[in-house]
Amino acid sequence: VQLQASGGGWVQTGGSLRLSCAASGSFFRIITMGWYRQSPGFQRELVAAITSFGGTNYADSVKGRFTISRDNAKNTVELQMNSLKPEDTAVYFCSVGANDDMQSRKDGRTTTYWGKGTQVTVSS
Numbered sequence: 001v002q003l004q005a006s007g008g009g010w011v012q013t014g015g016s017l018r019l020s021c022a023a024s025g026s027f028f029r030i031i032t033m034g035w036y037r038q039s040p041g042f043q044r045e046l047v048a049a050i051t052s053f054g055g056t057n058y059a060d061s062v063k064g065r066f067t068i069s070r071d072n073a074k075n076t077v078e079l080q081m082n083s084l085k086p087e088d089t090a091v092y093f094c095s096v097g098a099n100d101d102m103q104s105r106k107d108g109r110t111t112t113y114w115g116k117g118t119q120v121t122v123s124s
Contacts, residue, residue: 001025003115005094010121016082021094021115023075028105032097033070033077037090038117044093048079061087084122091117 007019023030034049034057048068049057056068065084070077077094094115099105 001027001096001098001113003094003096003113005115005118008092008118008120010123011084013085013122013124015084017084017120019079019092019118021077023096028099028101030075030096030098031110034095035068035079036093036095039090047092050077086122086124088120089122090120092120093117
């Protein structure tokens with residue numbers, strides 16, 4: 001699975017950015033899609049995730065400001081980020097959990113894939 005992310009950039013406090021990520025390659029089914037972020041000196045943390053049925057999970061720090069969505073037919077996931085704050089500055093990574101083949105689906109095995117990060121910078 002290859003993940004191609006886009007949409008990072010620079011914005012002032014209170015601004016908005018939209019991140020997009022497209023999955024391609026060989027897999028049986030994508031189960032979860034999500035975004036993580038990492039700032040220098042900090043561990044990578046979950047920002048938001050969404051299941052194939054539309055169930056979502058957000059970090060407390062972004063609830064009410066960020067919205068995650070996905071298109072199952074296109075294998076894409078987007079993150080709409082509003083009311084951005086300087087503390088949102090980080091490298092954002094797209095991630096998916098997928099069944100690589102039918103056997104792995106039967107076995108309940110998923111593989112996690114990561115895209116290259118995209119920088120989001122929010123200036124005060």
